[in-house]
Amino acid sequence: MSTYAPIVTSLQSQLASLTSVIATETNTHKFLQEFRSIEYAVASLQQISASQVLLTASDSSVSASATSGLSHASEVLSSLSKADNIYGMDPSLGGNVAMTIIMGIFFIAHTGMGWFYQTWWFGISYFLGSALEMIGYIGRSVSAGDSDNKDAYMVQIVCLTIAPCFIMAGIYFLLAQFVMVFGQKYAILKPIWYSYIFIACDIVSLLVQGTGGGIASAAAKRYESGQTGTDIMVGGLAFQVVSMSVFLLMYGHFFWKIKYLRSGFKEMENQFPEEFASIRAKPSFKWFPLVVFLGTIFVYVRSIYRVVELSEGWKGYLMIHEIYFMILDALMMALTCLIFIPFHPGIMIGKGSIAVPGTKKYKRLEREKYVQEQTDDKSDV
Numbered sequence: 001m002s003t004y005a006p007i008v009t010s011l012q013s014q015l016a017s018l019t020s021v022i023a024t025e026t027n028t029h030k031f032l033q034e035f036r037s038i039e040y041a042v043a044s045l046q047q048i049s050a051s052q053v054l055l056t057a058s059d060s061s062v063s064a065s066a067t068s069g070l071s072h073a074s075e076v077l078s079s080l081s082k083a084d085n086i087y088g089m090d091p092s093l094g095g096n097v098a099m100t101i102i103m104g105i106f107f108i109a110h111t112g113m114g115w116f117y118q119t120w121w122f123g124i125s126y127f128l129g130s131a132l133e134m135i136g137y138i139g140r141s142v143s144a145g146d147s148d149n150k151d152a153y154m155v156q157i158v159c160l161t162i163a164p165c166f167i168m169a170g171i172y173f174l175l176a177q178f179v180m181v182f183g184q185k186y187a188i189l190k191p192i193w194y195s196y197i198f199i200a201c202d203i204v205s206l207l208v209q210g211t212g213g214g215i216a217s218a219a220a221k222r223y224e225s226g227q228t229g230t231d232i233m234v235g236g237l238a239f240q241v242v243s244m245s246v247f248l249l250m251y252g253h254f255f256w257k258i259k260y261l262r263s264g265f266k267e268m269e270n271q272f273p274e275e276f277a278s279i280r281a282k283p284s285f286k287w288f289p290l291v292v293f294l295g296t297i298f299v300y301v302r303s304i305y306r307v308v309e310l311s312e313g314w315k316g317y318l319m320i321h322e323i324y325f326m327i328l329d330a331l332m333m334a335l336t337c338l339i340f341i342p343f344h345p346g347i348m349i350g351k352g353s354i355a356v357p358g359t360k361k362y363k364r365l366e367r368e369k370y371v372q373e374q375t376d377d378k379s380d381v
Contacts, residue, residue: 008048015041039076047073086143086153088320093144095322096137099330103134106337117346119353121195125170130337132163137330160329161209164299165202167336168244171299172198173353174292174345175251180354181276186257188250192358201243208236216314230310237307244300251296255289279349291343295336302332 018038025031050070054063107130114123139156143149176191184191209232216229258272259265272280279285305328309318318324345353355362 008045011041011045011048015045043073043076046070046076085147086150087147088315089322090147091140091144092322092326093141095326095330096140096144099326099334100134100137100141102334103130103137103337106130106334106341107134109341110337113341113344113346117344117351119344119346119349119351121173121353122170122345125166125173126337126340129163129166129170132159132166133333133337136160136163157213162206164302164333165199165206167333168202168296168299169195169199170340171292171296172247173356175247175254176356177345177349177354178289178292179254180273180356181279181349182254182258182272187254190358191356194247194250198243198247202240205236205240205243208239209233210236212236226314230313234307234310237303237310241300241303241307244296244303248293248296248300251293260289276354282348284343285348288343288348291339295339298332298336302329305329305332 015038018034018041022031022034022038025034046069050066050073053066054070107127110123110126110130114120114127117123136156136159139152139154139159142152143156146152172195175194179187179191179194189197212229212232212235214229215232216226219226219229255261259268269277269280305318305324309316309324312318353361355365
């Protein structure tokens with residue numbers, strides 16, 4: 001019993017001090033903090049008292065009463081602990097360390113392949129996307145041992161929110177490459193505009209999410225409802241899903257126009273640009289459009305999950321059960337990074353990327369072509 005004495009004395013002192021302070025407290029934020037501290041001190045004292053009774057009780061009714069009191073105090077302390085937990089649960093150390101390693105491998109692979117094949121747009125997009133994913137899971141791994149670490153929490157939430165935007169930036173550019181390979185006449189937009197429009201949509205989505213997150217965070221610090229901020233964040237995520245839906249429709253429309261994987265596709269070969277015939281002739285390139293579609297679907301599933309998850313609130317069922325996050329976010333992003341290793345644009349299309357009208361590379365090649373034509377004309381004279 002004597003081992004409890006210093007703890008009991010400390011808790012009683014804290015309780016007396018807090019009771020005195022809270023009686024005259026006018027600041028709502030501080031009042032709520034002090035009230036929670038009082039709840040913690042009272043529950044801790046009840047837990048110690050019940051434990052001491054159980055050690056000496058000989059009467060069954062006394063033991064039953066003490067057991068009930070101990071159970072109640074433990075529930076209160078557990079409830080207070082969960083309320084203070086930023087995640088609403090303890091992130092899995094094994095799962096998040098595994099994802100850190102996996103994303104680290106993808107980061108190395110995409111960095112190396114992007115540099116080797118000189119696919120700068122796609123390479124940089126996946127370099128940044130996989131790096132942010134890896135850093136995000138480092139944050140979650142740190143949180144597994146310290147769920148109250150706000151810095152680690154912010155690192156993971158920022159990195160894992162932004163990462164898919166960079167991943168999709170690389171995918172958006174691939175549609176522009178397909179348009180060049182199969183012909184601009186089948187596309188709704190000019191090739192480069194697919195990247196411009198949908199990257200702009202992702203930026204708008206991030207700005208809206210950031211604004212909502214700021215409002216929700218400020219409200220939480222004041223112990224006020226952060227529902228308005230959360231609703232704005234959900235709106236930003238929903239906008240991202242809508243923009244991706246439009247992209248998928250445009251992607252599907254383009255490949256429907258060229259009869260991809262349908263009767264008549266081979267017969268259209270003579271209508272496609274002759275300069276890219278060697279790319280289309282690669283056996284593996286036949287499946288490349290389907291791979292890009294799957295890569296988009298993986299990110300799409302992740303985005304829909306995020307909308308539903310946040311719609312339930314910060315302590316909703318999906319938010320506090322990490323298994324859903326691991327399957328519908330972590331796995332989806334891992335698959336998106338994985339499939340573009342064997343089907344890397346550098347392997348499918350070749351070193352460098354096809355120059356797309358509107359880019360600096362295209363303008364430079366056009367100037368070089370013009371200079372060469374002028375030189376040839378002078379030589380003929």
